[in-house]
Amino acid sequence: xxxxxxxxxxxxxxxxxxxxxxxxxxxxISSDLAWYQQKPGKAPKLLIYYASTLQSGVPSxxxxxxxxxxxxxxxxxxxxxxxxxxxxxxxxxxPYTFGQGTKLEIK
Amino acid sequence: xxxxxESGPRLVKPxxxxxxxCTASGGSIRSSIYYWGWIRQSPEKGLEWIGNLYYGGTTxxxxxxxxxxxxxxxxxxxxxxxxxxxxxxxxxxxxxxxxQGGEQGDIxxxxxxGQGTLVTVSS
Numbered sequence: 001x002x003x004x005x006x007x008x009x010x011x012x013x014x015x016x017x018x019x020x021x022x023x024x025x026x027x028x029i030s031s032d033l034a035w036y037q038q039k040p041g042k043a044p045k046l047l048i049y050y051a052s053t054l055q056s057g058v059p060s061x062x063x064x065x066x067x068x069x070x071x072x073x074x075x076x077x078x079x080x081x082x083x084x085x086x087x088x089x090x091x092x093x094x095p096y097t098f099g100q101g102t103k104l105e106i107k
Numbered sequence: 108x109x110x111x112x113e114s115g116p117r118l119v120k121p122x123x124x125x126x127x128x129c130t131a132s133g134g135s136i137r138s139s140i141y142y143w144g145w146i147r148q149s150p151e152k153g154l155e156w157i158g159n160l161y162y163g164g165t166t167x168x169x170x171x172x173x174x175x176x177x178x179x180x181x182x183x184x185x186x187x188x189x190x191x192x193x194x195x196x197x198x199x200x201x202x203x204x205x206x207q208g209g210e211q212g213d214i215x216x217x218x219x220x221g222q223g224t225l226v227t228v229s230s
Contacts, residue, residue, distance in 0.1 A: 032215060043203055043205075043220035043223050044203075045220075046216050049216035091215050095171070096156035098153060098154035098155070101154075
């Protein structure tokens with residue numbers, strides 16, 4: 001199985017900060033990577049697919065980049081609603097796998 | 108607007124079968140351009156992909172669950188289902204159904220999710 005390792009696992013940040021989350025794959029997955037946001041008690045919400053394509057309706061302060069084994073999710077200026085947990089997922093190989101998550105908290 | 112929702116027993120006894128249904132509303136699950144999937148989430152294992160199925164019946168299962176797993180579709184009821192046999196406490200999780208592919212089949216990710224249902228395995 002492809003292992004996805006996110007860093008950091010936890011980040012204490014402030015409104016207006018620029019945040020970057022990294023997702024590293026144990027082997028190359030081309031650009032078949034998605035990013036999700038999850039709030040407590042809710043289902044994950046798709047933010048980005050194909051590593052860098054913004055899902056319809058997602059604010060442009062979210063962006064993704066990378067290919068192969070290293071990927072990043074960047075939030076350019078944190079808003080109050082962005083404090084949540086973020087997950088990456090690879091869809092290049094079965095079984096699909098997820099990263100362990102990065103939780104953003106208010107400093 | 109297509110929506111999906113999970114339903115089924117919230118409590119299952121060890122060694123029995125966990126059965127869940129995902130019902131679509133506001134649209135049809137019949138499509139040749141996207142897949143339907145099941146994903147579960149627990150504090151111990153995080154998010155875990157269980158498997159996908161295509162409305163025509165083709166399935167893709169996580170090898171870690173394959174020996175206990177069955178997924179099927181009932182297009183007449185606009186539903187698809189999950190059965191996981193011989194459950195243990197390790198199968199306790201929130202179970203989600205979700206669509207992979209987007210309305211046009213051009214989104215390689217799970218773009219539409221149910222609200223999730225917590226299933227507890229306990230005697």
